[in-house]
């Protein structure tokens with residue numbers, strides 16, 4: 485069993501609600517439970533690569549009850565700059581992984597807890613393996629696409645934002661007899677759209693995992709009208725494709741492209757084909773901010789405590805996960821490398837279809853078939 489005195493913790497990848505709650509749980513467990521000191525690394529892997537090393541000792545007095553409730557991450561984060569191919573100012577790529585490993589030793593750390601999504605966990609796992617650094621992972625991402633965990637930190641809060649948006653869009657849609665399209669995040673996975681769409685009463689939910697047709701959407705909206713309702717709600721995941729197979733993207737200042745634009749594409753195609761005005765709302769980064777939901781606070785707290793316990797037991801290269809109403813841990817190697825998608829024949833798709841929602845091109849499940 486390794487002797488741990490100094491524990492490092494960092495957040496990596498896109499931020500989300502619940503990260504501060506996870507950092508708090510790590511500090512509480514490490515300091516109260518084991519008497520260790522905890523060092524927060526700034527801005528993901530950058531903090532250990534930069535000189536001087538960017539870090540802060542995390543003491544219990546920093547963690548007044550406020551942090552549990554705050555969105556974002558007090559440590560900062562980054563979703564760019566792979567240390568194995570780090571973009572340099574002259575446009576070249578440099579392997580800076582050695583600086584990361586060196587930073588870990590310079591700080592005198594005995595182990596590292598990485599709070600990140602699939603991409604970050606993959607890179608940090610490789611970095612730690614390269615340097616033989618003991619590491620435990622904690623899954624976070626609003627996209628909820630990390631394998632072997634039913635929930636990642638941030639997903640629940642993001643879905644609540646989608647539901648709140650639909651609650652706000654419905655009355656204005658009804659007042660103006662409109663079709664409201666809500667474009668939500670999720671990258672290549674439709675978890676946010678599906679859960680948010682069901683909970684928010686959407687008539688149409690489009691996810692990257694299930695092909696749709698414009699004709700199918702139009703038919704659903706006509707059916708809604710025939711049933712006597714004058715408005716409709718459409719939720720579309722940002723990673724959905726256009727009918728000719730392209731995924732719309734946006735770029736700012738020549739930076740890496742991000743998904744965006746499918747909502748406006750649909751509005752353009754549906755206007756004139758449905759007997760109503762169509763409007764689009766792009767929810768964007770609102771889904772990542774705000775106070776963490778009850779579920780994200782519980783998840784973050786359970787994950788943080790379990791991650792520290794793994795370090796104490798010398799169980800490394802593992803990720804904490806939520807399965808069957810409790811916290812478990814799984815090998816990181818079985819988790820990283822691909823995203824966990826919505827299963828087209830899974831329970832939530834069945835629920836949505838059972839409600840009469842159009843979820844893409846498949847037969848509606850009739851009561852007899854169910």
Ligand code: F6P
Nearest residue numbers: 498563626627669670671742743
């Ligand atoms: O992975 C989280 C996420 O919010 C995705 O849903 C979204 O596509 C992406 O990050 C946005 O990234 P950025 O913050 O760089 O715009």
